Amino acid sequence: MLTLHELIIKQCRERPEDDFLRFEGTVISFSELKQRVSSVSSMLREMGAKSGDRIALMMRNHPDHVVVYLALAWIGAISVEVSTHVKGFGIALQLNNAEPQFLIIDPDFVPEVETAQDEIRFVGMKILVRNAADLDLERPFGPLSLENHLARCEPFPATLTRVHTIAYTSGTTGQPKGVVMSERFFQTGAKNAAILADVRDGDVLFLWEPFYHVAGWMTVVIALQRGVPIAMVERFSGSQCWDQIRASGATVLHYLGGAMNILLKQPARPDDRDNPIRIAWGAAAPRSSWRAFEERFGVKIREGYGISEAQNFTHLNLQGRVGSMGKPVEEFDSWIADDDGTMLRNGEVGEIVVRPKVPGIVMCGYFRDPRKTAEVLRDGCVHTGDLGYRDKDGFFYYAGRKKDSLRSRGENVSAWEVEQLINSHPDVEESAVVGVPSEMGEQDIRAFVKPASGVKIEPLDLIKWCQARLAYYQVPRYLDFVDDFPRGPTQRIRKAELPISLAVSWDVESSGHAVSTRTRRVVS
Template identity: 50%
Template sequence: MQIISDLVRVRAEDSGQGVFCSFRGRRTTFEQLRNGVQEMAGALIEVGVKPGDRVGLMLSSSVEHMELFLAIAWIGAIAVPFSIHLKSAGLELQLNSAKPRVLLANRVHADAIRQALTAITQPLSVVWFEADVDREGEFHLDALLRASRAVLSSVARSADHPLLISYTSGTTGAPKGGVLSERFFWVGTKNAAILSEAHPDDTYFLWEPFYHGAWSTVAIALQKGCSIHMVERFSASRLWDQIAEGGATKLHYLGGLVNMILSQPGIESERNNNISIAWGAACPADSWRQFEERFELKVREGYGLTEGQNFTHMNLHGVVGSMGTPIEELECWVIDDHGKRVGPGVAGELVLKPKVASVVMSGYWGEPERTAEVLRDGCVYTGDLVMFDEDGHYYFKGRKKDAMRRRGENVSAWEVERVINAAPGVEESAVLGVSSTLGQHEQEILAVVKLRDGTNPDPLSILKYCEQRLAYYQVPRFLQFVNDFPRGPSQRIQKKEIVADLQNAWDAEKAGVKPTRTV
């Protein structure tokens, strides 16, 4: 097994002039990638990063972003990707949790970052990707690169060493940072390559943001010596033209995107595409064959989670609707509410047991109690409901957790409620997931709101308040106003008893209001 910095070095030696990535008309070879990583490593050391330090990344897609991530590993530090859509409220939570020594960011996020910095206690240096006049404690990357020297040798570390902290909002409460090792990354990449049938002559189409999923594609290119064609963001209307421009052969999808792509009118480039496999998770079962037939490709479905693996299950046999069978590095079974194992055809919670501990996350950063809720007796209790059939194929059946899946992102109800409850005139709220037209694994967000006495409903004002503080995919679409909530003996809101009245709820989509998306 080779750790990530070894892969950077090996690819530069055996495939140096091969194209690693094409982006915005520029081609970067594996040799140029290694050189860039070594230069970025020097810049990180210049700003004070040491082995074991956390380094935050809040950057848009670019080759330099890849180099920075790999440079963090090169010098033995730990990467902490932050969503580029976070506003001050969400950023504050994650900065206080991860406590990075340095945060590298685009200046478009300056207001949110500076506001969040007023609420954190630990010292933090901010490095701006773009040059400009800086405040005290702030730097810009070009200046650090000019002042530093390239670091030619990487720091040796084991397969069990933490590589990154990946924040997830998959359950109630504040976001949690899953600590993922070099082994976790290597195994995840190996299985993603199997699922997508990676070959050295492949070109992977990369549209995902780097805080969510993109690193698997980068690592596939490093493991297999294949290429990446990267675009700045996903566009359903331009997808097939972009794929044709890059000569891409493999496409990654996330649930709702399948129906979004299918809803587009037919164009010439979709009929002449070179994509052989679309790989990913949560492909709607009723769109599966239509997607394959229209675009003349194979769907390769999988299932994974931050706590367990990029892919804990892979469907290599084309069983429509199935998330597949367990990977070789994991054992798994299904339990009922009493912890007893159940057989075929019965839905229950999925439990994973790694054959080597660091195949799964080592825990949530700085949160031993929340870690103990998920990692028990050497197993990962996923909180996800699944069922398996007589042939051992597993099927996703929902989530036990108080969370929603929107636009391919896990959204914590608690995190959204925290912001809504602080909005002017709001006394309390409950956030629920409701069905979406984008597929069975996608949801829209309904916020049920109780106002303070004497306050008149103003849904647009609440929406705008949320938009300023939450990522676009966290902003509710529906607002429903109630006089009170169903409550239990402790006065806790009983969400299961809330009746979602979408017919009479305020609908942002019908009102023509769309949350602003940071780019």
């Protein structure tokens, strides 16, 4: 298994003029990639960056972002991606934890970084603004020109055990944590992702994920491992995605559950199946959307499962069993455990636990947080915090987050399960379910619902629809209809940022309709 800089050199030698990256009419070959990475590496070294430095990046999807990221690996520095969606407070929160020596940003993020300055508690960080020579910058900001730098430098003699990146979790269940990852983590993850995606010679990888999510970089590493090109866009667009794919000739599409539902809820077009995608690979495909997506767009779904703390993919479903995340990859053992760590029988729901068979393929730990690290890494295993079960054939199934469960009407309720049901309603694009304090104790269920385009949903009709399909204790009491959700890098909904006040929520118990508290049956 080669390091990133060894892969760049290998592909430059074997296919120098083949495309590596396509973006808005710009094409970078493998030979040009090596030249640009070496050049930017030399520039960064001249500015004082060295191996082991933590260098934060807050940049949009752009070829320069890819080159800078690979240049950091070339000199042995540690990349720290900052979300391009966070504001001043969120920027300061992450930087105060990572304490990078450099922060490289795009010009349009200067105002937000300036806002964060008063909250940054450490000193010595240099802020470099990409291609901003014409901006009137004041210290600590300085321009970083990536053009016309002719110097070259030799790569740092990296090993697979080198700390490669610190990736911050989305913070959907608490404060973001910095997941420390080695090069071996990335190389192993990309190897298994390529197996899941069935990457072949001649394929073109469609890349839409923002680079503050690990999946985006896994696509880059796949391209370097397999010598295939990437077709990259700046951001995900449900309305433009298929046209972008057709224009780029992409044959392999990465999805996540949220993105899949967004695509599926777009108005049907006569050319939906007229696209070059052969395989859609990813995770969190809703069971109710699986076959519908395959049939409508004429693609094959390849589902897997992984988390930042363990691996990009710890399980692969190569057999196409609908609803399953598959079986453990060759580098892992996996089982289902109860709260005491006891292994459960087939069909019983508990925590998904994975155990690496080889060293160095899971996270090194959370950056500067040994207590949280010890909660996840125990006895040589990764306790994922995800719920699931295994069937008699050894296939695993996802059943929600342990921390995303509710207690309603004396029963435990999986928010994920309720969301899957609501999302299957023909007039619903997506939903998010949370618990709110109940005057009776425990929690009432509140559902935020985004209707499909151009559709108006009557609250009582949706409640009745849920009541016919859910247990009484799973049926929401409150409904909020929204135009969109706050989202993380993978289009996952950030529940912590949903409104707290119930002032404008539709309440079934205050709507003039009788509700049985025992059966939760709505009576008109």
